[in-house]
Amino acid sequence: MERRMLIAGNWKMNGLQSARKEAAALIALQGGNMPGQFDVLICPPATLLADMARDAGSSGLYLGGQDCHSEDHGAHTGDIAAAMLKDAGAGYVIVGHSERRTDYGEGDAQVKAKAEAALVAGLIAIVCVGETLAEREAGQAFAVVGKQVEGSLPVGASAKNCVLAYEPVWAIGTGKVATLEDIASMHAHIRGKLKTAGGAALAAARILYGGSVKPSNAEQIFSMEDVDGGLIGGASLQATDFSAIIDVSKSL
Ligand code: PGA
Numbered sequence: 310m311e312r313r314m315l316i317a318g319n320w321k322m323n324g325l326q327s328a329r330k331e332a333a334a335l336i337a338l339q340g341g342n343m344p345g346q347f348d349v350l351i352c353p354p355a356t357l358l359a360d361m362a363r364d365a366g367s368s369g370l371y372l373g374g375q376d377c378h379s380e381d382h383g384a385h386t387g388d389i390a391a392a393m394l395k396d397a398g399a400g401y402v403i404v405g406h407s408e409r410r411t412d413y414g415e416g417d418a419q420v421k422a423k424a425e426a427a428l429v430a431g432l433i434a435i436v437c438v439g440e441t442l443a444e445r446e447a448g449q450a451f452a453v454v455g456k457q458v459e460g461s462l463p464v465g466a467s468a469k470n471c472v473l474a475y476e477p478v479w480a481i482g483t484g485k486v487a488t489l490e491d492i493a494s495m496h497a498h499i500r501g502k503l504k505t506a507g508g509a510a511l512a513a514a515r516i517l518y519g520g521s522v523k524p525s526n527a528e529q530i531f532s533m534e535d536v537d538g539g540l541i542g543g544a545s546l547q548a549t550d551f552s553a554i555i556d557v558s559k560s561l
Contacts, residue, residue: 314347314531315472315515315538316555317435318545319375319403324354332361334548335555336368343369344559347538350401351545355389362398373401373435376409379422381429391423391430402427403540405437405461407478417460424463428470435472435517435540436461438499442479450477451498458502466506468513473499474540480520482542489533492518496535524553532561 320328332351336343343349352373353361362372374394381390394402404427405420415423424434438457440450458473475495477487487495496516504512518530519540530536538558544550 312468312513312515312537314558314561315350315517316347316551316558317350317373317401317403317474317517317538317540318352318551319406319519319540319542320351320353320546321375321408321542322354323546324357326357326360328353328546329357329361329364331546331548331551332370333364335552336365336370338548338552339368339555341368344555345369347558349555351551352401352403355394355397358394358399359397365398371400372398373403374399374432375403375406377402377404377423377426377430377432379419379426381426391426391432395430395432399432401433401435401472403435403437403474405457407437407439407476407481410437411478417457420461421463424461424471425465428463428465433470433472434463434466435474436463437474437476437519437540439476439478439481439520445477445479450495454495455498455502458499459506462503462506462511466514467510468515471511472515472517472537473503474517474519475499476519476540482521484521486521486526486530487518489529492530492536493533496533500535522554524550524557527554528557528561531558 427434515537
């Protein structure tokens, strides 16, 4: 199965109403339409989701949430259900980002439950995994990431409803990028885990790399065998940078 690349922006807790103009500028820089050969996604703060989905119109730009609750409604003050994201115009939701694993102590079982809620709501789940620097230095990176993949994948995961994102924690927002060899070997490791968990159908799921991706390194990273695009934080906030990343991906 041909894997369609995904270039995903994660705005994290950045963006007031005024930031909507960055998405509008991105669409304009891309000539009014996202490239046909791969998918482009922005995951803004939830407060901007509905407006940005309307702004995106028929440009082909997808919108997504950054997290969701594992239940579909109820007494969970401050949380957002996957169905609410869908209702606001989302097509995707990120679950298990390392900032949520660290800030809120989210473990694999919770991430799995959130991903399952995403699938029930009809969203594509972007399941994030990645080792810390201490884990890498201790030689545990493959074991840690393998365990996260096995523990976080939702029941019913397929290449259609699930995307994996490998983000080494030490590369996020630091300007440090994993070496191409490290990325290649970890993505192959994740691909193997997907195959064990769900056979060829799940092994065809997209695996994104995340951690200090920028216009100058995107082409090299995205052109590797098992890398199907990126999850991009800082460089997705400015339309010019994000558009440049999309542009370098067009030749791949
Ligand atoms: P970064 O963030 O591109 O700013 O390193 C990536 C992410 O956390 O998704």
